[in-house]
Amino acid sequence: MKKFFISKYATPLLYVAMSIGFLFYGCGQNQEEKPADAAPKTETPAPIVEQPNIDTVKQATIEGTWLGKFDSRPATLTITSFAGSKFTGKIVIEYRTVINQNVEGEFNLDTKKFTMKDLLHSRYQGKYAGNISENMQTMAGTFTMDLDGKKMSFNFTKK
Numbered sequence: 001m002k003k004f005f006i007s008k009y010a011t012p013l014l015y016v017a018m019s020i021g022f023l024f025y026g027c028g029q030n031q032e033e034k035p036a037d038a039a040p041k042t043e044t045p046a047p048i049v050e051q052p053n054i055d056t057v058k059q060a061t062i063e064g065t066w067l068g069k070f071d072s073r074p075a076t077l078t079i080t081s082f083a084g085s086k087f088t089g090k091i092v093i094e095y096r097t098v099i100n101q102n103v104e105g106e107f108n109l110d111t112k113k114f115t116m117k118d119l120l121h122s123r124y125q126g127k128y129a130g131n132i133s134e135n136m137q138t139m140a141g142t143f144t145m146d147l148d149g150k151k152m153s154f155n156f157t158k159k
Contacts (some may be wrong), residue, residue, distance in 0.1 A: 061113075062087060062107055062132065066139065068156030077156050082107070091118075099124060107132070114139070123147055128154070 045092030066077040070093045079089035085106050093099040105128070112132045118125035130141015140155040 038085075048148065062136065062139075065159040066156035067152065067159050068139075070154040071152040075154065075156070079105075085109070101125070103128070114141075131153070 005030045038069045060084055063079050063082045066079070068075055068077070070091070076092045076093075077089060077129075079087050081088050085108060086104070087107060088102070088104045091099075091101050091103055093101075099122075100126075101122065102119040103116050105114055107114040110134055112134065114128075114130055114132060116128040118127075124145065126143050126145040126147075128141055130144050131138055132139045138156065140153070143152045143154055144150070145152075
């Protein structure tokens, strides 16, 4: 009878005893003792960094493509770089013979006034002066030809 009891119940009793031992041993190791007067830890939230309004950023630059008229002809002004107050770009004027001219200039963000000049030597080269609207979406001004001082008007709208 003893042999039957040991062989039949020994294995399940051994498993139960080991499970209870692991349960108590495992639970006791993971708990940290905390002083009774310690305040609970709270995480400090990350500071909120306000992102600039995309429309404001868009309006604060003159870079991009401007479509309009130069001397009553279709024209495109593309400003490719703008750093500080200086900018560079290209103007294309659709006369019978298309004029492609590289330009550079300066823009005063406070007064919204700009000056610009042609970079490629041509008998039609000259200087530009004008204003950009408060919302930075339109520009208008006068082109003065270096050769004879002839003046032509232009206006552009930002694409």
